[in-house]
Amino acid sequence: MTVSNDGESGLENQDEQGKRDKLIRRKQEWAAEGRLLTGNNGNRETDRLPPGQRLVQNWPVLDLGVHPDIPRDKWRLWIDGAVANPQKLDWAGFQALPQSQSVSDIHCVTAWSRYDNRWRGVLVRDLLDLVKPRPDAQHVILHSYDTYTTNIPLAEFADEDVLLATHWQDEELTLEHGGPLRLILPKLYFWKSAKWLKRIEFAVFDKPGFWELRGYHNHGDPWEEERYDD
Known part of the structure; x- marks a missing residue:
């Protein structure tokens, strides 16, 4: 039997969707079971490694299997909602914003942490100066090119160490790690640092x-071990 290219693509899509659904179910089961929870609270002032975490030297890749590859000439970042000065930035426009560097640790809800990551990009504080959030803005919703979303309190989004990153360890962010642009928010579990940013x-x-919406904590503080919904 001959299978057309369209048929092959359909089978591949079904296979990828099946893998994605399986991963989502497994992560939801972790939340329902409270997997990885230690019941201990850490102290961010004294503890560099949050409770239940293990230190790694590599950077594991964890996602739903979709890596949206947007050409730079097609890429756009929308910044809108409760702001006085909404923006639609192309890649050149984003690169024209003040560029900064930072070093921070990252902590994944799947219990790995990595120290001393060097980032380059645009500090969120510089972005806020541009878009000017309205006084009634309290939250930030991140939208990714793969349709992923996550929510963050504006007060923590505005922290001095939060960065819209284009580079890691002096190299451009790879696609698998969220390039060309992802958020880096060191104080919360890393699922809050959305990859492939499309809209803020x-x-x-x-x-x-x-x-x-699938059993994970609405806030996600690693030192409070806010892995899952109460």
Whole structure:
């Protein structure tokens, strides 16, 4: 029997969707079981490694299997919602914003942590100066090119160490790690640092995102071990 290219693509798509669904079910089961929870609270002032975490030297790749590859000439970042000065930036426009560097640790909800990551990109504080959130803005909803979403309190999004990153360890972010642009928010579990950013929405009301609607904590503080919904 001959299978057309369209048929092959359809089978591949079904296979990828099956893998994606299986991963989502497994992660939801972890949340329901409270997997990896230690019941201990850490102290971010004294503890570099949050409770239940293990230190790694590599950078594991964890996602839903979709890596949206957007050409730079097609790429856009929308910044809108409860702001006085909404923006639609192309790649050149984003690169024209003030560029900064930072070093931070990252902590994944699947219990790995990596120290001393060097980032380059645009500090969120510089972005806020540009778009000017309205006084009633309290939340930020991140939208990715793969349709992923996650939510963050504006107060933590505005922390001095939060960065819209284009580079890691002095190299451009690879596609598998969220390039060309991802958020880096060191104080929360890494699922909050959305990959493949497409839109930053400032909101008056909270909007739980993809994992927050599937059993994961709405906030995600590693030192409080906020892995899963109560």
